[in-house]
Amino acid sequence: MKPILVTGATGTTGSATLQYLKVRGANVRAMTRDKARAADFEARGIPAVVADFGDPVSLAKALEGVEKAFLAHPPSPEIPQHEKAFIDAAKKAGLKKIVKVSVIGASPEGALHLARWHAEVEAYLKRSGIAYTILRPHSFLQNLMASVPTIQEQGAIYSDNGDAKIPLIDARDIGAVAAAALTETGHDDKVYHLTGPAAVSFQEVAKAIGREIGKELQYIDVPDEAARQSMMGAGYPEWLADDLVTLNQWGRQVGVQQPTADVAIVLGRPAHSVLDFARDYAGAFMEEVAS
Ligand SMILES: NC(=O)c1ccc[n+]([C@@H]2O[C@H](COP(=O)([O-])OP(=O)(O)OC[C@H]3O[C@@H](n4cnc5c(N)ncnc54)[C@H](OP(=O)(O)O)[C@@H]3O)[C@@H](O)[C@H]2O)c1
Structure with missing residues (x-):
């Protein structure tokens, strides 16, 4: 082999x-x-x-x-x-x-x-x-690790997503689909659109993580320009901060972005939910919180 x-x-x-x-x-x-x-x-x-x-x-x-x-x-x-x-x-x-x-x-x-x-x-x-x-x-749930400092210091997740509902994907499912595509037949010359199993709001994300780490978390919605400045302050290049602001503006306009079934079709099991992510990454959030 x-x-x-x-x-x-x-x-x-x-x-x-x-x-x-x-x-x-x-x-x-x-x-x-x-x-x-x-x-x-x-x-x-x-x-x-x-x-x-x-x-x-x-x-x-x-x-x-x-x-x-x-x-x-x-x-x-x-x-x-x-x-x-x-x-x-x-x-x-x-x-x-x-x-x-x-x-x-x-x-x-x-x-x-x-x-x-x-x-x-x-x-x-x-x-x-x-x-x-x-x-x-779609956007990775793992991006939330960037919010560890504000979770730690303020019990808060800041973003400019408003009430948008997004089918955030757990990057582990991307790895699982990639491994299937590299080891099984039937995936050649295909394009898979990978999302989580359901569209979730950032309020729901904050609640799910908070419950697992034993701390009440608030989602705090911020204006686009504040989000942009904060990303650049955290070291994001300007083009990426602009891309993310544009993406979130679009997300707010759309409201609810529908999930796809591709992860479940390829893997024969549902994609990880935000609840799965919060449970499995609670230790990582808490370790960082404790440091
Ligand atoms: N984050 C999201 O929400 C999201 C959503 C949709 C799509 N994507 C796409 O997903 C893709 C993969 O993202 P990821 O998060 O898996 O990547 P990542 O973790 O940021 O980076 C992957 C690795 O690439 C290696 N690398 C960097 N520069 C390299 C170079 N010049 N030559 C060889 N290796 C290099 C680094 O490893 P070493 O330092 O060990 O070399 C790094 O660990 C991106 O293209 C992104 O656009 C991301």
Whole structure:
């Protein structure tokens, strides 16, 4: 069994994919830019390789002997250049399959930078001749970890979502779907739209997390500009803060965004709910709260 390369293996979707591939008994190879983290994978019995999307020589080495790959890149303007370079290297290495993480609403005409950048790569991958599965997830529940400081200090989650109801997805389900697409037949040349099982408001999210960590949490709605400034203060680049504000404006206008059934169809079980997430991540919220 030839290895499956997992890029972004230390990140949110990559680590989940790695975990679910291991459960399926797949032969994996984790990719990271960091030698120490590669050594850490190896110490845990996971073969690892050090490579950078910006370094074609390292990519060629990472892809040696590989048959399939999971492709995830952090949200950045380098997505088109880096992911296309990866697809080129994969083609040279004779890869048979790539599972790519994109974004819900990916489109060349999308209002968000991320929608346009991912759409560009989706089109390139489709033209590459390599079999693909494209995963278009909705916003991750794991993004809530960014609210740990205000949960800790003020018992509050701040955002500009208003009363919008959003089918937030647990990133573990993205990993589970990716692992299925990399190890089962029937997923080639498909695009999956991945959401949680139900649309939830941020008020409901705050209540669910609060109940699990034994602390009453408030959702505090803030104006778009305050949200934008706060994101930039937390180190988000301006384009990303703008994208998120645009997304939340749209979400408030739409009101309730409907979930899709793709996670349940692929996995044969429901997607994780916000209640599941709150229960399973309570420790992480509390550890951080205690630190
Ligand atoms: N967050 C959301 O709500 C959301 C919603 C829909 C779609 N998405 C999309 O999901 C995708 C994947 O996100 P994610 O959260 O899984 O990513 P992530 O955790 O931010 O990053 C993945 C990993 O990429 C590695 N990396 C960074 N630069 C690299 C480079 N130059 N070469 C090789 N590896 C590099 C890093 O690992 P090392 O430091 O170990 O190298 C990092 O841990 C994004 O493209 C985003 O647009 C996100």
